Amino acid sequence: EQEEDQADVNDKKVYDRTFLMQFRFHNTSMEKPRDLPTIEDIIMDRPLPKSSVSNAMPS
Amino acid sequence: AKKEETPIIEPDKYMKHPLQCKWALWFFKNDRAKKWEDNLRLVTKFDTVEDFWALYNHIQLSSKLQSGCDYNLFKDGIQPMWEDDANKKGGKWMLQLNKQQRASELDKIWLETLLVLIGEGFGEDSEFVNGGVVQVRNKGDKTAIWTSDWKNKSSIVKIGEVYKQRLGLPKKMSIGFQAHEDTINKTGSTVKSIYHV
Numbered sequence: 038e039q040e041e042d043q044a045d046v047n048d049k050k051v052y053d054r055t056f057l058m059q060f061r062f063h064n065t066s067m068e069k070p071r072d073l074p075t076i077e078d079i080i081m082d083r084p085l086p087k088s089s090v091s092n093a094m095p096s
Numbered sequence: 097a098k099k100e101e102t103p104i105i106e107p108d109k110y111m112k113h114p115l116q117c118k119w120a121l122w123f124f125k126n127d128r129a130k131k132w133e134d135n136l137r138l139v140t141k142f143d144t145v146e147d148f149w150a151l152y153n154h155i156q157l158s159s160k161l162q163s164g165c166d167y168n169l170f171k172d173g174i175q176p177m178w179e180d181d182a183n184k185k186g187g188k189w190m191l192q193l194n195k196q197q198r199a200s201e202l203d204k205i206w207l208e209t210l211l212v213l214i215g216e217g218f219g220e221d222s223e224f225v226n227g228g229v230v231q232v233r234n235k236g237d238k239t240a241i242w243t244s245d246w247k248n249k250s251s252i253v254k255i256g257e258v259y260k261q262r263l264g265l266p267k268k269m270s271i272g273f274q275a276h277e278d279t280i281n282k283t284g285s286t287v288k289s290i291y292h293v
Contacts, residue, residue: 073151
């Protein structure tokens with residue numbers, strides 16, 4: 038299982054880029070966290086549209 | 097009579113992927129009418145992969161922030177400032193971007209910075225990593241990895257090498273590490289870098 042492959046010998050939770058990226062648009066990742074403060078500059082009610090973000094590495 | 101409640105199992109609680117550390121995201125906005133500390137606000141803390149993405153998906157991209165704003169991601173318990181005990185003797189690997197890179201690169205670079213931090217990408221040297229910073233500035237944006245103990249050369253250099261590699265920076269491009277104490281005590285506009293990778 039992929040998850041187990043991610044853990045190193047010391048049982049440290051090491052996750053590489055590919056592993057982390059697969060959860061980006063998961064259902065739970067698209068729900069707005071309940072405890073966010075009101076900061077108009079940054080907090081959004083709806084998730085960033087997928088089209089606005091790229092999966093590419095920096096070049 | 098009140099209907100007896102059956103405990104609801106929340107599958108997400110069991111399925112979310114725990115991170116090694118709990119992280120706190122801070123937002124800084126440069127408002128000269130306020131004191132520095134009042135411009136720095138804790139946004140939230142998280143300790144799972146899914147909670148990280150839920151936060152990331154609901155906050156503005158760095159490239160859309162006003163000049164003078166920062167995001168800071170630090171391990172829970174470490175304040176994103178030099179004065180914190182964990183940072184006092186530390187420093188930072190800093191990447192200075194040019195103005196054109198805000199549109200093309202800034203968001204990608206900051207996301208890679210976040211992923212290498214929360215995924216413990218620095219391996220054994222992760223214990224010396226305190227957090228990461230993105231600073232949006234008209235004269236050129238910056239990202240940085242903050243560490244403790246600048247004297248620990250071998251770990252600091254390895255952290256810099258990993259950061260550079262994860263950002264996909266070309267080998268010939270060099271990034272520098274500066275001790276916070278040199279930044280605080282600087283006399284001119286430039287701070288010398290102690291290490292380069």
